[in-house]
Amino acid sequence: MVLWMKNVSKKKFIVSSASGIEVAIDFLNPAYKLSEMTPDVTTGNTGRLQLLRIDPIPAGLPAFCVRIGHDDHEAIDVDLIGDKAQRLAFARKAPGYVGHKTDRLETDPRSYKLDIAVPSVGRILSGTLTMKGVGLGLRVGFDSLAETLTDAVVTRAGDNPAED
Numbered sequence: 001m002v003l004w005m006k007n008v009s010k011k012k013f014i015v016s017s018a019s020g021i022e023v024a025i026d027f028l029n030p031a032y033k034l035s036e037m038t039p040d041v042t043t044g045n046t047g048r049l050q051l052l053r054i055d056p057i058p059a060g061l062p063a064f065c066v067r068i069g070h071d072d073h074e075a076i077d078v079d080l081i082g083d084k085a086q087r088l089a090f091a092r093k094a095p096g097y098v099g100h101k102t103d104r105l106e107t108d109p110r111s112y113k114l115d116i117a118v119p120s121v122g123r124i125l126s127g128t129l130t131m132k133g134v135g136l137g138l139r140v141g142f143d144s145l146a147e148t149l150t151d152a153v154v155t156r157a158g159d160n161p162a163e164d
Helices: 002-009 084-091
Strands: 013-019 022-028 032-035 050-056 063-068 076-081 103-105 110-118 122-131 133-138
Touching: 022 032, 050 122, 063 122, 076 084, 076 110
Parallel strands: none
Antiparallel strands: 013 133, 022 122, 032 050, 050 063, 063 076, 103 110, 110 122
16 A cells, blocks of 8 residues: 555646636737637647647747646746757747746736747747636556457348348
């Protein structure tokens, strides 16, 4: 029993859903738009909980994904979607790259300050993201294989199976 408790205590909680998502925009670069935003979201097949996207209107500019932090379920992270060098620079907070990690505001419901900028575009978005509720789940990992074997006989219309 103690061994089981130790193993469970090592598992990480994940945010499996979020509800009441709203964004109050202070500034949005005219070359960008918010997309894929709904008030309620659930975790997809990737295990990530995407809250919204910030997409460029003209081609060639980086896009952004706003999501629950994968290393901390209390955090909101922003990922740059673009070439590898830009993604790494944004994630590592290279000079001129701002916004990968958000600041949580001490409010109820929980709110986060969004400030996103990159050198090639400048300021992209400033605002506040609010979530009224989050659903927590437990990440459980195991290897398994499920297999089903089925025998079937196909009878065509007009065949009389009793004649065999």
